[in-house]
Amino acid sequence: MRNTSEPVAAAGGAGMTTAVVQERYGAEPEAVLRMARLVRPEIGPDEVLVRVRASSVDRGTWHMMAGLPYAVRPVSGLRRPKLPNPGRNIAGVVEAIGSGVTGFAPGDEVYGTAAAAFADYATARPDRIAPKPAGLTFEEAATVPVSALTSLQAVRDKGRVREGQEVLITGAAGGVGTFAVQLAHAFGARVTAVASTPKLDAVRSLGADHVIDYTREDFLAAPRHYDVIIDIAGNRGLRELRRALTPRGRLVITGGETNGVWLGGTDRQLRAQLLSPFTGRHLGAFISSEHADGLRDLTSLIDAGMLSPVVDRVYPLTETAAAVRHLLDGRVTGKLALTVPAE
Incomplete structure (x- = not known):
């Protein structure tokens, strides 16, 4: 994956985030995914800002990256991706909450789904995250949601x-x-x-x-x-x-x-x-739905020792393209995680 320190956007005094960036569709991850510095996302009153500690890739990652089949494009963007990157899974720590958010506070460890999750900060909806299972690492937890x-x-x-x-x-x-x-x-x-x-x-x-x-x-x-x-x-x-x-x-x-x-x-x-x-x-x-109730059910099963993620390999965020390539090769057993170093 190509690295660049040039920000896609800039704002005076705004916090920055390191993220995987995709500006066009393409089936080859090495050709369309790169690292960049972006302005840290701002949250609305009903959103949570998560300091992402880990994410993961799945087959849906490739579909959103490639824009294939074409049936996904009304959601992902007709001509080019609507979102900076195709990441969905997160595990991390709540950094800030919107004025209308209850049930979460800065410092809480959470997991779930978010848009553009291949970054060190991501915004999430409260109804799509839940407390992280205590017995799992961030990398393990990030392989669970989708x-x-x-x-x-x-x-x-x-x-x-x-x-x-x-x-x-x-x-x-x-x-x-x-x-x-x-x-x-x-x-x-x-x-x-x-x-x-x-x-x-x-x-x-x-x-x-x-x-x-x-x-x-x-x-x-x-x-x-x-x-x-x-x-x-x-x-x-x-x-x-x-x-x-x-x-x-x-x-x-x-x-x-x-x-x-x-x-x-x-x-x-x-x-x-x-x-x-x-x-x-x-x-x-069926089309699976992402919601906190299901995450809490999964947490109960994990805490009871009835469910455990199988992590084939952990890649650093900078090697997201390599992780997607590994997935496409078909040799993965279980899941591939992405780790995001703490500041």
Whole structure:
């Protein structure tokens, strides 16, 4: 990642922040992400300023960086990014609060989501942050919000996983998958996890009762049927997935990438929802939501020892482009964190 000391904006006497900057869309992180000095963001009456101590990257980071599929651009910016950088996850310390904010005070350690999180200061909404789990480092906590909230909503809210059920999880070694395996196990299900050869031991250690190496075995070929399928990284057809469900089973599609620049695989999710009313099985997808209630639920699970982030590697903020490249290479087990040194 290219470094520069030239600020993108300047204001006399204003505090400054070190941040990753993206001024255009592009699929190659080394080409579009750089370091810069910016004017520290100002907060409104209903916002919190967080001194960021750590962040993390996920697949959504790349989508926002690349502006792909094009369906994301009404949110991220039609021709160029609306935000300085594609970061979303934060863990850090409250620096200041707006006049209308209650429940937080300067000095509080928090985690959650914020816009433009790849910086040493970021503004956050109070309803999207929560007290940081005491047992986690900042780097560990920063890997939780987006991925674990997605997993919680997929497993608990959409999949309705409960004790004694048979649950299949594809993409089980990824950022969302490692949390999903733990959650399904914590809710008492028998978990079958799908991953590649080098990652089987890792997902087994998270509570999977059975693991399938998708490079050597078709995980849908066996006559086994599942009460719930959490499809995170799969691209299998809906007919095949439906056949692997029990008569009243539930399919929850949370991912599945294609090279399509317009929909990028979301068409499969849309078709699942359209097909669902015509079958006894529940076929569906969802867009995860970011909120403090979910973060507090995750904190309870973490504090109880039922959920723990799997951190593959920690990069300094200055190497954000390298972290995104590592993610794209597909060799990550769990999450990649970014650390932001304290002043």
